[in-house]
Amino acid sequence: MTFSADRHHQIEQFLYHEAFLADESKLDDWLALWDSNDEITYWVPCNKDDVDPLKELSIIYDNYDRLKLRIGRTNSGLAWTQEPKSKLRRTVSNVQSSAMEDGKVLTYSNFHITELREKSREIINWIGRTEHHLITDGDSFKIAFKKIMLINNNLEMSQLSFLI
Amino acid sequence: MVANLADKTSGIDYSALIKNDRVHGKLYYDEDIFQEELEKIWYKQWVYIGHDSEVPNVGDYVTTFIGKQPIIIVRDSNQQVQVFLNRCRHRSNTICEQLKGNVGGFVCAYHGWTYNLEGELKALPLAEGFGDNFNMADFSLVKVPRLGNHRGFLFASLAEQGKSLEAHMGIASENIDRFCDTSPSGKIAVSAGIWKMKIKANWKMWIENSVDLYHAISTHASNAYMAQMMGEKSPTLANKMPASIGHFDKVVLRDLGNGHVEADMRPLRRETGMTYTGDWSDGVPEAAQNAFIEKMEAFHGKQKADDIAIDGPPHTVMFPNLFFMLQDIRWAVPVSVDETWLYYAPTMLVDAPDEINTMRLRRDEGAYGPAGFQLSDDLEVWERNYRGIATRKNEWIMMGRGADMPIITDNDGRPTQADYSEHSIRSQWQHYLKVMQGGS
Known part of the structure; x- marks a missing residue:
């Protein structure tokens, strides 16, 4: 089932807000967008878009505790990859939304993230497609599931040290 | 005199660059040294290339590199692991562009030369034009000269001769x-x-x-x-x-x-x-x-x-x-x-x-x-x-x-x-x- 234009707009605004917080490295606020139970999944598959996580490797396969650890580490000043922090701007587009059987909102979107690393004066492009599962939470949403399918997940890549 | 060219050294005095408790920065950034490493280490010594479990079935292959040279690791029809240089014997094109997969053989896109899993040239268009002395058996894919397997770990050496894998390990x-x-x-x-x-x-x-x-x-x-x-x-x-x-x-x-x-x-x-x-x-x-x-x-x-x-x-x-x-x-x-x-x-x-x-x-x-x-x-x-x-x-x-x-x-x-x-x-x-x- 697809949503009304207003509802779809609300969903898009949430995705843009999530992208903004990640770009600004407001990671505690970004973490607050997640449903804080152990069932959540923050997932970047490795080698292909569809892997069986019980049998196959991912680049990131975080539950809530590990995601919290990831953010704590990134903010600690001891994660050398992010000292100094990357400058980030991401574009989220091609948003498709529909209702899942369990009442969650399913979205697919494309992203293009430009990462500027001051220390090496490099610009790295991260491009891919995202699947979100969102739980309706009053006027907003909580993220239950986010799967990031990088187009280069099967090629040699540079360190992925920001929250994608 | 090609062999002599391959053995040519840069004339760099490595003993002046490597002391017991320090080494010189040149060893990491010098282009000539890198080229010499390719010749003396990567294209001569035993190098790890992959694990045989990456190609479990007949026709499974992965493509990778020894130094800068593209290679194909493939399981042939007799269940043996073969390692070929990824190069058509005709005009040098790479014949396999996928990172991994399963095939019955390899076909060069350029002129259609076709090889089986054992690397033998089996077909080519307009073969008669190559003359009476042309023998397909002379144009098999080039195998890495030496291939060793220790408990599934595949090592290759591009040198025809040298110490055995056992001696190297x-x-x-x-x-x-x-x-x-x-x-x-x-x-x-x-x-x-x-x-x-x-x-x-x-x-x-x-x-x-x-x-x-x-x-x-x-x-x-x-x-x-x-x-x-x-x-x-x-x-x-x-x-x-x-x-x-x-x-x-x-x-x-x-x-x-x-x-x-x-x-x-x-x-x-x-x-x-x-x-x-x-x-x-x-x-x-x-x-x-x-x-x-x-x-x-x-x-x-x-x-x-x-x-x-x-x-x-x-x-x-x-x-x-x-x-x-x-x-x-x-x-x-x-x-x-x-x-x-x-x-x-x-x-x-x-x-x-x-x-x-x-x-x-x-x-x-x-x-x-x-x-x-x-x-x-x-x-x-x-x-x-x-x-x-x-x-x-x-x-x-x-x-x-x-x-x-x-x-x-x-x-x-x-x-x-x-x-x-x-x-x-x-x-x-x-x-x-x-x-x-x-x-x-």
């Missing part, structure tokens, strides 16, 4: 055995996927770091921070963090010969009871844990199974490009003097309960890969290592920690030092010196 082959013996079938598989990474750094910075215990204190300083975070939730969780300062002084750095170096964790584990997988049992149902132990004992015998549980896998770099650590194998391809491709693969224990292998994946994903908490620190320090090397004053790289301490010969006759010594790195460089001076 020496005592380090026991480390491969120890790695495989952590499995209840004695077999591991590279079947779960491979992290693929690139760094803007010279390949030697990677092998140095991989047997450098001293760096863990600072490079991985965030471990202590994360342990504290985990401790707030659960003190037992905090204990599962990788050991940092205070433990690694007991690790014995062993020069295994031929540039292979082990950071021997066994003395540390035997003394402290530190388990080699962290707490792998976390989240694994008891039935699966018991099944694993039963299988280990059935396959290895009780005594050996107990020893394996304590001693764990080796932490070893085999020169020039294979690294065993914990559950992973890691290997490198030198792309250029300032770029290296790295491959890290958590291995699956063949015949172990599925829950054990799943836990290996989850545990490794926290630590390694391009976003892993441990490895991203290393990826960063390698690049800083390389950026700093552009400076042209005081160009010596110091590796003198422990240089004035005694070297202890162990029961295997191998020279060792402990206490975070850089003996491990010095051992690699002494072998490098020998090879670059024309030795093997």
